[in-house]
Amino acid sequence: MDAPPRDGTRRSRWATVACWLAVASVAAWAVLRLAGLERGPLVLTTAFTPYVAAVAPVVAGLALALRRRAPAVVAALATLALVGAVAPRAVADDQPPADGPTLRLLTANLRLGSADPARLVALVRAHRVDVLTVQELSPQLAADLDRLGLAELLPYRSLSPEVGSTGSGLYARHPLHDPGYRRHRRYFLTQAYATLTVPGAPPLRVESAHPGAPYILDAVPQWWTDQRAQPPATPTAGLSVLAGDFNATLDHATVRRLIATGYTDAADAVGAGLAGTWGPYDGDPIPPVTIDHVLVDRRIAVRAVDVWPVPGSDHRAVLAELRLPAA
Numbered sequence: 001m002d003a004p005p006r007d008g009t010r011r012s013r014w015a016t017v018a019c020w021l022a023v024a025s026v027a028a029w030a031v032l033r034l035a036g037l038e039r040g041p042l043v044l045t046t047a048f049t050p051y052v053a054a055v056a057p058v059v060a061g062l063a064l065a066l067r068r069r070a071p072a073v074v075a076a077l078a079t080l081a082l083v084g085a086v087a088p089r090a091v092a093d094d095q096p097p098a099d100g101p102t103l104r105l106l107t108a109n110l111r112l113g114s115a116d117p118a119r120l121v122a123l124v125r126a127h128r129v130d131v132l133t134v135q136e137l138s139p140q141l142a143a144d145l146d147r148l149g150l151a152e153l154l155p156y157r158s159l160s161p162e163v164g165s166t167g168s169g170l171y172a173r174h175p176l177h178d179p180g181y182r183r184h185r186r187y188f189l190t191q192a193y194a195t196l197t198v199p200g201a202p203p204l205r206v207e208s209a210h211p212g213a214p215y216i217l218d219a220v221p222q223w224w225t226d227q228r229a230q231p232p233a234t235p236t237a238g239l240s241v242l243a244g245d246f247n248a249t250l251d252h253a254t255v256r257r258l259i260a261t262g263y264t265d266a267a268d269a270v271g272a273g274l275a276g277t278w279g280p281y282d283g284d285p286i287p288p289v290t291i292d293h294v295l296v297d298r299r300i301a302v303r304a305v306d307v308w309p310v311p312g313s314d315h316r317a318v319l320a321e322l323r324l325p326a327a
Contacts, residue, residue: 016071019063023071023078026056030078033085036253043214043223047289049251050274053082089250089273093264095301100201100326102303105131105294107208107243108310108317109278112165113138115313121148123308127319129154130173131196133208133243135189137167158194168192168208174199184229186222187212191244201324202239207231209244209293223247227254233262233297239324243294245278245315250290263295266320269302277307277316284314294320 029052032038038046060075106129108120113136124132132154142161145151154171158179161167168181168190176194183190193207211226212219227248233240242263248255250265250273259265267273267290276288292315296302301323307316 015066016068019066019068019071022059023063023075026052026059026082027074027078030056030081033251034081036256038252040217040220043220043252046251047249047291048287049082049249050086051287053079053086056082085251086274089268090271092271093269095269095303095323096299096325098299098301098323098325100324101198103131103198103201103204103322103324104129104319105133105206105241105243105322106317106319107133107135107245107292107294109135109210109245109292109313109315110137110141110310111313111315112136113141113163113167115141116311117141117144117148119310119312120317121145121150121153123310123317123319124150124153129319130198131206131241132169132171133192133206134169134171135167135208135210135245136165137161137169138163139167142167142169156194158192160190160192162190166190168210170194170206170208172196172206177203184210184212184222184226186225187219189226195238198324200327202327204324205238205240207240207242207244209242209246209295211247213247224254227252227258230258232258233295235262235298239297239299241294241296241300241322243318243320245292247291255293259295262298264298264300264302266294266296266302266322267305267318270305272305272307275305275307275316277318278314292316292318294318296320296322299325 056079063072139161156172156176158170160181170192175197179194181190181192189210196204214220214223277292279288303321306319
């Protein structure tokens with residue numbers, strides 16, 4: 001009769017199985033991210049790719065320490081793919097030679113109109129904001145903002161305030177032309193827009209972005225529809241900025257395709273692309289993810305990006321300092 005396998009052999013086999021399971025998970029995530037294969041529930045999990053990229057080197061190191069060469073090689077390749085996709089967001093890029101006026105833009109999701117209006121007005125005043133785009137703007141909050149001084153700071157506006165999550169707004173220091181808003185079909189979220197006239201710069205179209213969230217599986221198809229409905233850049237025509245709550249990160253293929261039309265993600269451009277804008281700021285046990293963006297025409301230079309908490313909202317406001325081309 002054959003002798004039973006020794007305990008050391010069994011432990012070795014289990015270690016190999018566990019090693020391959022960990023490596024396979026990281027490798028599958030890398031393939032998903034690089035190929036843009038997020039579908040169904042994977043749309044939600046894709047937002048957490050930076051955390052997987054941080055864990056991947058640990059998995060590769062453990063496989064190497066266990067002397068499992070094949071898993072170590074696979075894990076190393078997956079690590080290179082994930083880190084290569086994520087790490088550039090922490091490195092500043094070269095900027096285009098824009099030599100026009102400076103524009104400070106702030107965008108904030110106001111969480112069903114429950115955000116603190118005093119805090120928002122204080123941010124506008126302290127940072128001399130020229131353009132404010134907001135999502136989930138309610139009629140009461142719009143009135144409170146004006147009562148606290150926003151009407152004097154940013155007198156020009158294109159607004160569609162509504163109760164709930166569907167409202168939108170665009171406020172500006174400089175005149176706006178052709179104001180309006182458009183409405184997404186299923187969840188009726190609106191996106192306010194207008195063309196801004198800044199002295200010394202070409203006309204600039206600004207839109208407050210707010211595609212629907214993939215918060216349940218049934219909402220994912222509409223999320224795809226809303227993502228595809230975002231206005232592309234016009235690199236051979238006028239300047240445009242798309243700023244707001246995209247309910248998607250730079251790891252979602254939809255956002256990358258939109259950027260490829262001629263936008264730059266402002267935070268990514270200055271090495272601040274990993275700053276979380278939505279997460280556990282009200283106690284939710286969810287790691288922060290970056291779903292709020294300022295996408296600017298590639299002819300616009302980005303000088304700085306910061307994120308700021310807004311009490312009453314589960315999003316952080318994103319402040320971008322831009323340099324426009326000269327007229």
